[in-house]
Amino acid sequence: MNARIIAVGSELLTPLRMDTNSLAITERLNAIGIDVRAKAVVGDDLADLAAAIREALAHADLVVMTGGLGPTADDLTREAVRDVLGLPLVEDETIVERIRARFARRGWQMPEINRRQALVPQGAVVLPNANGTAPGLWIERGAGGLLLLPGPPRELLPILDTLIAERLEPRAGGRRVYRRVIKITGRAESHVDQLAQPVYGPWLAWDPPIATTILAALGQIELHLRLQSDDPARAAATLDGAVGALEAVLGDAVFSDDGRTLEQVVGDRLRAERLWIATAESCTGGLMASRLTDVAGSSDYVERGVVCYSNRAKTELLGVPGTLIDEHGAVSEPVAQAMARGIRDRAGVDIGVGITGIAGPGGGTEAKPVGTVAVAAVLREREMVKTFRFIGAREQVKYQAAQAGLDMVRRLLEPPRD
């Protein structure tokens, strides 16, 4: 079974608000094997709403609508359904009584306009709303149907859960969606795809197929694997095999296949090996330390960090010789190494990291353009150092440089597999 979601409300078409309900709805539908094939956001306009409903019913078994069930004149979902399906709206006295009682409990009289919320397309099933005045409405059509839900999450989710348990899950037949995410850093999207596509391409023809999506951002690429199955054990085994096959070609560029971030992966390794880390950052301005300490419990392995934005700070806090800076420039591998060794020694920790570069937009030269970043890491006597040329704006260069620093620590802790 597949579904479409329509979120109703002109406020969702401004730059200020977005439809976040559909995420929780998708999660619940996926869990019983219902695929969301498209989503739409429509304003409070009768013709636009009717067109969206027609379009969705033409393409999906199940259509879930949120919002537009309020008492005011701009709440038009009921009327649009009436127009599309030709079902007259009938006032349901039971609903009126429930709304009246709800107001009475707060000592108020029900305003007359709330009667609108008791209008039901003829034949629809009324799904009581424990947390608000507008009930959900379910209009069965073939194997699926049209579901109208109020907009507030605390009202709509309990109604959806009831409908899923009572009507949708029994006909879903045990089918579920299973996902895995492989996270990669230090590679370009097209490079990853060139390696991965020959592996995942054929999976689309499998029964059941595995659908693979590549999500690329500067500094991180994700491969999303997705499988529908009615056999949890077989689904897990299939996905395990698929993840293993991708990791075999992608090698140590993969840092996570279990949802963890790079800072979590690094942190877990540091904790497991009982190692302490300290960072010395210039162009990243503390971002690597901040990301390391985004992880709960990171005080178990982060000893300190310094942000040595000035050359004086590099010398005073890390003992980087002024002559080294004069000779190679502040952005250079020797300086990054001296920073890494300096923070390791001064903090008395196992691992030191040094990052120095040009985040931009100013400060670039022909030899060292904006985006040039030298990263060094030392684990006791083992050292790694590399110069990167990152692209993007200042914040993206910072992010990629912090990512490179974290990844170098990961590689220092975990030698390449091949």
Next chain:
Amino acid sequence: MNARIIAVGSELLTPLRMDTNSLAITERLNAIGIDVRAKAVVGDDLADLAAAIREALAHADLVVMTGGLGPTADDLTREAVRDVLGLPLVEDETIVERIRARFARRGWQMPEINRRQALVPQGAVVLPNANGTAPGLWIERGAGGLLLLPGPPRELLPILDTLIAERLEPRAGGRRVYRRVIKITGRAESHVDQLAQPVYGPWLAWDPPIATTILAALGQIELHLRLQSDDPARAAATLDGAVGALEAVLGDAVFSDDGRTLEQVVGDRLRAERLWIATAESCTGGLMASRLTDVAGSSDYVERGVVCYSNRAKTELLGVPGTLIDEHGAVSEPVAQAMARGIRDRAGVDIGVGITGIAGPGGGTEAKPVGTVAVAAVLREREMVKTFRFIGAREQVKYQAAQAGLDMVRRLLEPPRD
């Protein structure tokens, strides 16, 4: 003119990702008086994509599509446009050369699959992409047209801005949307609304009306003012008056009314006064330094920062006496003050900031629950110190604490107005 937005990508139909591009696109279209009437999200499926394009073109003058222009086989926007409009795809050698040069600058060879990104629907205008490989494509139709944009925001927004300036704005007529944003920190939403609502409430009845929206997040509240007008001078004067009236009741809780972030406001003041700053952070883990250095040119006033996660680091790097930590606890106003003074003195700068707290989820006690953060700032001999009780998860506590540190520096630099 009205518009529809179609976001392309199967990942946007999962519970994990959402289409956030449409917010910035809407903002830019609104600014030249173009209304967004509907939005859709479609997966990487040729038939679904074609149906969505057909539907959108039937209802809107301008259709903006984002995503699906990548090099891989699941990027199908070009093919869907070909199918709907009957325009053959032609390889554009200029684009191939641009992509090849882009790879070459990083020392890489262009993978063959990137040639897909040089396919252009016959007759489309190619809009160069300064920040990525896939160019934008513009297919003019009547008064409007179909615009294809790559998915990453840093790529699509500059392309959109160029199209707006060169092709859309000239035909939009004189009517524009004017906005102002007032940013506030250190106050609760209900507090702000209690002060502001009596001021902005009546503006809705003005001609033209000013619509006001409050957007609240932990650590920052924004008041968005919005006015439609065909008279730029009058619109500016009206909004100036409105902003002034709100600032009169909100006082020095307002830190920005010109779009600047808190770190920009602080940075601009530091540069203007030729002052240097250094930070000493514990629970924020370098986030305040990282935010200060997100601002281009911040090396003019950020001298250094230290992240003293361990007590030993507090003593070694800042000279905080171990006895002070023993007596008051690491999370205390005396320790925050000693950190601020210590970094000011050791860095030899004008301003020192100290932040120490419990970001959680562990580490809280009854007397000092998770979210307790002591913040101190010193400007030469002037000092401020305050203990906060922030709510939210670890990252939210970190953000609010960094925000409090920045705001304390702002207040130290700019005495209260009243």
